[in-house]
Amino acid sequence: MAKRAVVTGWGKCVPPTTLTNADLERLCDTNDQWIIERTGIQSRRISHVEGTDLAELAAQRALACAGLQATDLDLIIVATCTPELLCPSVATMLQDRLGATEAAAFDLNAACSGFIYSTANVTGMIESGFAERVLVVGVEKLHVAMDYRDRATSILFGDGAGAVVYEATDSGAGVLSVDLGADGSKGGTMVVQAMGTRGDPYWGKQPEETRLHFEGQAVFKIAVQGIAASATRALERAGLDADEVDLVIPHQANARIIDSATRKLGIEPGRVFVNIENLGNTAAASIPIAIADAADAGRLEPGDMVVLTAFGGGITWGSVVMRWGDRVQPVGVHEGELEPTDATIWDLLESNLEFYAPLHADEPPVN
Numbered sequence: 059m060a061k062r063a064v065v066t067g068w069g070k071c072v073p074p075t076t077l078t079n080a081d082l083e084r085l086c087d088t089n090d091q092w093i094i095e096r097t098g099i100q101s102r103r104i105s106h107v108e109g110t111d112l113a114e115l116a117a118q119r120a121l122a123c124a125g126l127q128a129t130d131l132d133l134i135i136v137a138t139c140t141p142e143l144l145c146p147s148v149a150t151m152l153q154d155r156l157g158a159t160e161a162a163a164f165d166l167n168a169a170c171s172g173f174i175y176s177t178a179n180v181t182g183m184i185e186s187g188f189a190e191r192v193l194v195v196g197v198e199k200l201h202v203a204m205d206y207r208d209r210a211t212s213i214l215f216g217d218g219a220g221a222v223v224y225e226a227t228d229s230g231a232g233v234l235s236v237d238l239g240a241d242g243s244k245g246g247t248m249v250v251q252a253m254g255t256r257g258d259p260y261w262g263k264q265p266e267e268t269r270l271h272f273e274g275q276a277v278f279k280i281a282v283q284g285i286a287a288s289a290t291r292a293l294e295r296a297g298l299d300a301d302e303v304d305l306v307i308p309h310q311a312n313a314r315i316i317d318s319a320t321r322k323l324g325i326e327p328g329r330v331f332v333n334i335e336n337l338g339n340t341a342a343a344s345i346p347i348a349i350a351d352a353a354d355a356g357r358l359e360p361g362d363m364v365v366l367t368a369f370g371g372g373i374t375w376g377s378v379v380m381r382w383g384d385r386v387q388p389v390g391v392h393e394g395e396l397e398p399t400d401a402t403i404w405d406l407l408e409s410n411l412e413f414y415a416p417l418h419a420d421e422p423p424v425n
Contacts, residue, residue, distance in 0.1 A: 062232025063177070063184040063192070064383040065125065067223030069119025070350040071112045072337060073105040073396065077201075077216070077403050079128035080089030085411075086209040093213045102216030102338030104406050106399040108256060109199040110142045112219035114155050115219025116346070117195055118392040120221035121156075124412070125389030128156035132189040134163040135179060137172030137196045137342035139371070140203065141165060142256045148197065161177070167249065170309050170370030172196055172342030177224070177366070181233045182227045195221040196342035199255045205269040205414040206407060206419070214312065215270075216338030220346025231383035237288045238245050238376040244280060247273040258409065265414045281315045286322035286376040289367045292377035300324040302363055303384075307352060308336040309368035311343040319367075331357055341370065353386060360384045388392070 078101045079090040084124040093099060105112060114138060134156075143151075149163035150193065168175040168187040183189040197219035206212040216223060249271040259268075293300065300323050308316050313334055320330045329351045340347060345366055352358055360382060367377040 061115050061184055061187070061226040061228055063181045063224040063348070064227040064229070064232035065222055066223065066225045067124025068350040068353050069116045069392070070218065070220045070347045071115040071119070071305050071396065072218040072347070073103045073107070073112065073400065075104050075106060075401065075403055075406055076101045080214060081403055082206070085289070086212060087205045088209040088213060093291040096314065097213060098332070098334050099213065099338050101336050103218055104403060105199050105217035106401050106406055107121050107227065107396060108142045109140060109197045109420055110148050110151050112217070113148060113152055113195045113221070114218060115154060115394060116197070116219040116221040116395060117152060117193055118394060120223050120335045122390040122392035123388035124223040124225070126191060126223060128158040129160055130191050131158045131161040134161050135159060135194045136165045136178045137168070137176045137190065137194065138164045138165060139167050139169045139250065140199045140255050140316065141173065141339060143254055145422045154197065168370055168374045169372050170311060170341045170344065171368040171374040171376045172370065172379055173345040174366060174368045174376035175374070177233065178236045178238055178376065180224045181236055184224065186188065190226045193221060194224065195348045195383040196344070198341040198343050200341060201410065202255045202259045203250050203268065203270045204233065204410070205265070205417060206411060207414065207418045209268045210274050214339045214404055216340050218337060218340040218343045218347055220343045220350055222346050222349055227383065229383065231381045233378055233380045235292045235379045236376070237292040237295065237320055239288060239374070241335040241373045245371065246301050247276045247280070247373065250300065264301065265417050269288070269414060278312070278315060281311060282318045282322065282374060284369045285367050287322055288375045288377040291381045292365065296305065296379040298379065301367050303329060304362040305352065305357060306330045306365045306367065307348050309370070310337065310348060311339050311369065318388065324394040356405060358382050358386055360386060371398045
């Protein structure tokens with residue numbers, strides 16, 4: 059039987075500091091009920107460390123879960139649209155920190171679809187025999203690009219990292235099909251011009267060119283149609299119907315998008331995993347974080363038919379259909395934690411709020 063890529067390890071790292079809807083009420087014209095009704099989000103995390111630090115801890119947890127050493131890896135892929143640096147890549151910095159001396163490494167940017175695109179790469183490399191064990195990390199430090207006085211964007215996004223280990227198997231489990239797509243003509247609906255989150259990310263930049271440009275209504279329509287169509291194609295390629303799916307783990311963009319898209323697929327909420335409430339949209343990190351949460355919550359069983367599906371800036375979209383393998387409990391646990399912080403949410407956002415303040419100089423203060 060041909061080799062397939064199967065998940066054998068998972069891990070996540072979400073920073074400890076929380077930005078609540080009540081906090082956002084102090085910054086822009088919004089309120090808790092308005093945010094929850096439109097997004098399903100109550101809070102999101104803001105990182106006090108670099109994204110590479112989040113990625114490292116998530117990776118260590120995934121490796122421990124899989125019972126592997128870093129030297130066992132053939133490849134590391136990091137999916138991100140907010141890298142600490144453009145060069146060297148986050149993946150190569152992570153390779154060095156982990157001591158993955160036998161692994162190739164590269165970053166991949168397909169925005170919120172990054173984990174799906176990475177999994178597609180892994181699938182091809184494992185099926186071709188190029189790689190046997192691959193670490194995929196999705197990580198974002200999105201708060202750098204948020205103007206927290208703009209309620210259209212600030213309510214949605216958070217920081218975090220998730221990691222998954224894929225290994226080659228001939229057991230019949232693993233990735234069965236992949237669908238990828240893009241429409242660059244609609245790329246203007248989501249734009250981040252500035253790159254590199256290390257140190258002072260605002261130095262020498264203009265606020266109007268740095269903050270996320272986001273056209274919410276247009277994105278909503280494209281996302282619902284794109285996710286449903288992509289997942290349908292992936293299921294067809296796997297020879298499956300929607301009623302054979304045990305669990306859908308979608309990109310955690312917006313609760314209304316998830317609900318609308320999965321209803322189009324004919325899959326009821328009980329077969330959809332959602333964890334957006336206290337994390338927000340973590341872009342490329344959202345699906346691997348959700349995989350870790352779903353596994354830890356006992357929502358995955360050996361042999362389950364699982365659909366991963368995402369939509370992101372670019373515009374990009376993609377879906378993966380996989381048969382879950384035997385691993386539903388971690389082999390081991392990594393005990394490390396992030397360095398502690400005494401910083402409040404206002405300490406962490408101080409430079410951000412100051413940088414974007416000129417864009418709102420003529421507006422009355424919210425509080």
